Amino acid sequence: MKKNKLTLIERRDVAKLTLPTGLKGWTGILKGTHKKETYDNFNIPTLESELPEYFKTHPIKGKYFSLEGISPRVVKHFKNQLEQNLKVKKIVVNATQTVKITTYCGDDIHRVAEKAKETVLYRNKILHLDCTIAVFDFNDIKCVVDKDTNLDWLIRDYMNAHIMKWKQIGPLCLEAYEPEVLAELERREKAREERQQIESAAYRAREDTERKLFEEKIKSIEMEIIDQEGYNNWKANQKDDSGYGLAIFEYAEFWAKRMQKEFADRNIENPDIARMVAHADNCANELNFLGITGFMYGAAVATLAKCWKHGEALRKWHNKEWGVVGGDGVVNPAMFTINPPIFTGK
Numbered sequence: 001m002k003k004n005k006l007t008l009i010e011r012r013d014v015a016k017l018t019l020p021t022g023l024k025g026w027t028g029i030l031k032g033t034h035k036k037e038t039y040d041n042f043n044i045p046t047l048e049s050e051l052p053e054y055f056k057t058h059p060i061k062g063k064y065f066s067l068e069g070i071s072p073r074v075v076k077h078f079k080n081q082l083e084q085n086l087k088v089k090k091i092v093v094n095a096t097q098t099v100k101i102t103t104y105c106g107d108d109i110h111r112v113a114e115k116a117k118e119t120v121l122y123r124n125k126i127l128h129l130d131c132t133i134a135v136f137d138f139n140d141i142k143c144v145v146d147k148d149t150n151l152d153w154l155i156r157d158y159m160n161a162h163i164m165k166w167k168q169i170g171p172l173c174l175e176a177y178e179p180e181v182l183a184e185l186e187r188r189e190k191a192r193e194e195r196q197q198i199e200s201a202a203y204r205a206r207e208d209t210e211r212k213l214f215e216e217k218i219k220s221i222e223m224e225i226i227d228q229e230g231y232n233n234w235k236a237n238q239k240d241d242s243g244y245g246l247a248i249f250e251y252a253e254f255w256a257k258r259m260q261k262e263f264a265d266r267n268i269e270n271p272d273i274a275r276m277v278a279h280a281d282n283c284a285n286e287l288n289f290l291g292i293t294g295f296m297y298g299a300a301v302a303t304l305a306k307c308w309k310h311g312e313a314l315r316k317w318h319n320k321e322w323g324v325v326g327g328d329g330v331v332n333p334a335m336f337t338i339n340p341p342i343f344t345g346k
Contacts (some may be wrong), residue, residue, distance in 0.1 A: 004048050005046065011045070012029070014045060025042075036133055046302065051073075099120070099132060101136035119132075132146070141162070144171045146170075146171035149171045149173060156173075163185070213252065214286060224308065234307075245297065248299045249303065250290070251290050252298075258287070275313070276317035280314060
């Protein structure tokens with residue numbers, strides 16, 4: 001019996017196909033709550049086995065009709081009626097005008113959805129193409145919009161689509177999810193949060209281990225700074241609430257000390273660009289546990305270029321790595337531009 005029972009979504013699809021417009025039909029369904037009682041009041045079948053007889057006595061309404069977005073079980077019984085019901089035979093199936101909306105990297109789901117809705121309304125009102133739908137793919141989710149689609153509900157469904165493994169959302173979005181859907185969504189969100197907590201704890205533990213091993217490796221090394229007073233003053237001014245500036249200095253100091261150890265182990269007193277090519281990048285790779293951005297990396301290079309004993313060779317190596325030779329600045333990997341010197345010490 002459970003397999004035979006229609007879901008509320010399927011009952012809604014049946015109502016959409018067969019009820020006339022107006023408060024005594026589809027409009028009344030839309031104004032009602034998405035609950036069993038609403039569909040019972042309009043005598044919508046509750047069992048799949050009731051659909052064949054229902055479609056015989058309740059032919060599909062409207063001149064045009066599309067199967068887009070209709071529940072598979074409902075479509076199956078509708079197709080069965082095509083050979084049995086002359087009224088249904090007159091319907092032009094899949095006459096809907098579909099407009100493909102192209103999305104690009106950096107697009108915002110809200111803006112794309114609004115564009116899709118505007119396209120549909122324009123074609124409906126100006127071009128008199130009453131059955132237009134707009135379709136776009138966003139992060140592997142197929143989004144379908146028609147003139148009645150509520151964009152707030154569509155966005156909500158998109159936000160839940162990946163966790164619920166929905167491949168398509170819209171055009172008909174419900175104001176509220178069914179209890180069983182809400183329960184499943186809550187269960188999956190809780191499971192995802194638990195996984196994230198476990199993964200975060202494991203990541204932090206791995207970071208702590210890597211940091212301790214690295215600090216042990218450089219514990220006896222002092223950074224060779226050109227102007228200690230100026231460097232200290234510059235570092236002391238990094239008091240932003242996010243700790244962004246201090247993180248750059250930490251990375252720069254760790255990196256410089258690790259390179260100094262590498263040079264000392266190999267008896268390299270004055271490393272040039274060739275030496276930097278051989279060692280700087282490998283030393284930097286040992287600092288992945290700090291998780292810095294491309295901009296922070298460029299800022300760390302700029303810091304060492306002005307303050308570290310071997311900073312000039314590092315600067316030239318870094319710029320050459322990014323295809324820039326000559327100049328006095330430092331290539332910013334996040335922007336790929338040459339920055340002017342930012343050191344204000346002596």
